Amino acid sequence: MKSKGWMELRLFYSLETVQYFLEMVYKKNNIEDPKKNSFKNGERFIFFLKHAEAFYKQSIATPIEVKPILLFYGMAQLLKACLLTSDPSYPSHTSVLAHGVTTRKRKKQNYCFYNDEVKIQRNGLCMHVIQSLFQLEGLNDERFSMKQLLGRIPEMNKVLLFQRRNNPMVEAVIHNNHICLPKHIAELYNMSAKRFIEYIEYHLNWKFCREEDGFFAFDSDKMEHHPSTSTNLLFELEREMRFFPAERDCFFKIPEILAHFLISYNLSMIARYETEWWYDLLLQCSSDDYVIIQHFLSIAEEKFPYYIAKLLLQMNN
Structure with missing residues (x-):
């Protein structure tokens, strides 16, 4: 192997x-x-x-x-x-x-x-x-x-998309030790920017830091930064990209x-x-x-x- x-x-x-x-x-x-x-x-x-x-x-x-x-x-x-x-x-x-x-x-x-x-x-x-x-x-x-x-x-x-099974997600990045989510994700959640930030802080226990370059930046437990222990960020191995669920009720708190x-x-x-x-x-x-x-x-x-x-x-x- x-x-x-x-x-x-x-x-x-x-x-x-x-x-x-x-x-x-x-x-x-x-x-x-x-x-x-x-x-x-x-x-x-x-x-x-x-x-x-x-x-x-x-x-x-x-x-x-x-x-x-x-x-x-x-x-x-x-x-x-x-x-x-x-x-x-x-x-x-x-x-x-x-x-x-x-x-x-x-x-x-x-x-x-x-x-x-x-x-x-x-x-x-x-x-x-x-x-x-x-x-x-x-x-x-x-x-x-x-x-x-x-x-x-x-x-x-x-596979899921080809089978007409929707599983929307957006790309997330880790920059300067912050988790950055694109601002347009608030629209996907049918929320205002303020409401989305409150929602993430409450449900994920992340702390909002600032808006910059079209992103919401959050502080989180360092376990979230590592693909093997993250419970909310999703990791694609081949392209080494991180993703975040693009709809509500997709947080299951397991790596x-x-x-x-x-x-x-x-x-x-x-x-x-x-x-x-x-x-x-x-x-x-x-x-x-x-x-x-x-x-x-x-x-x-x-x-x-x-x-x-x-x-x-x-x-x-």
């Missing part, structure tokens, strides 16, 4: 480097016994990464019929490696070992993947990642539709990493347990879901490891 994400993740394939890395991260996060924990977790960290790479290698080489299963388990291993940076005792209890996500056990007649949903459980890997790695709250029992989650991935827009994980969980469950629907879709190309799923899988193979690499390297700075 020559993906940019895996090239950077392989920088961690050294026990000496990883132990030093973990010790620095533990010290920065005021975790007790940083040296002891770094020695305890160094090998485990590398093993999680290597196991993830094995899943990804097989996923890239395997047909689409089983690809979602391999991809999901690869993602889970990458997230477990990341968890060791914030929770050196992971897994400290059995409740964090389950996936922590549920979906409908039986698909109804005329089932549509795009309209399906998943639910985040109170315990399990997903919630532990949300709380320990991203320090996010208020997502217990939260439901997300595939439509919402796919809308977090700018690379999906070409794109989690959107990939939740979509992949649902697809892995379908590939395992909804065999009849799955093969009807793959062999007959019977609905728009086929193109959506195929496109998502190709994006996730490249983008998820990239985000994990950036997340870890960000900790190293």
Whole structure:
């Protein structure tokens, strides 16, 4: 695999480097016994990464019929490696070992993947990642539709637009440590400039700074500046561009990493347990879901490891 994400993740394939890395991260996060924990977790960290790479290698080489299963388990291993940076005792209890996500056990007649949903459980890997790695709250029992989650991935827009599924967004830029949104976005929200600024300050907890050169400039938490941790800016990898939702009620307070994980969980469950629907879709190309799923899988193979690499390297700075 020559993906940019895996090239950077392989920088961690050294026990000496990883132990030093973990010790620095533990010290920065005021975790007790940083040296002891770094020695305890160094090998485990590398093993999680290597196991993830094995899943990804097989996923890239395997047909689409089983690809979602391999991809999901690869993602889970990458997230477990990341968890060791914030929770050196992971897994400290059995409740964090389950996936922590549920979906409908039986698909109804005329089932549509795009309209399906998943639910985040109170315990399990997903919630532990949300709380320990991203320090996010208020997502217990939260439901997300595939439509919402796919809308977090700018690379999906070409497919969604071709299928007449609207997912409007505008380009955003980071300039002088400010997030800058084009002023015309207020019109897209059917708001005055003043009302739009108030809306963003209230819903996103950003602080308005000034208007300049046709942009609204905001201060925000520095996590918003990094594609791997941002919960409101959307990032397109190929062109390295940032986007912002161009309509209301599109703020879901989860980073794109989690959107990939939740979509992949649902697809892995379908590939395992909804065999009849799955093969009807793959062999007959019977609905728009086929193109959506195929496109998502190709994006996730490249983008998820990239985000994990950036997340870890960000900790190293």
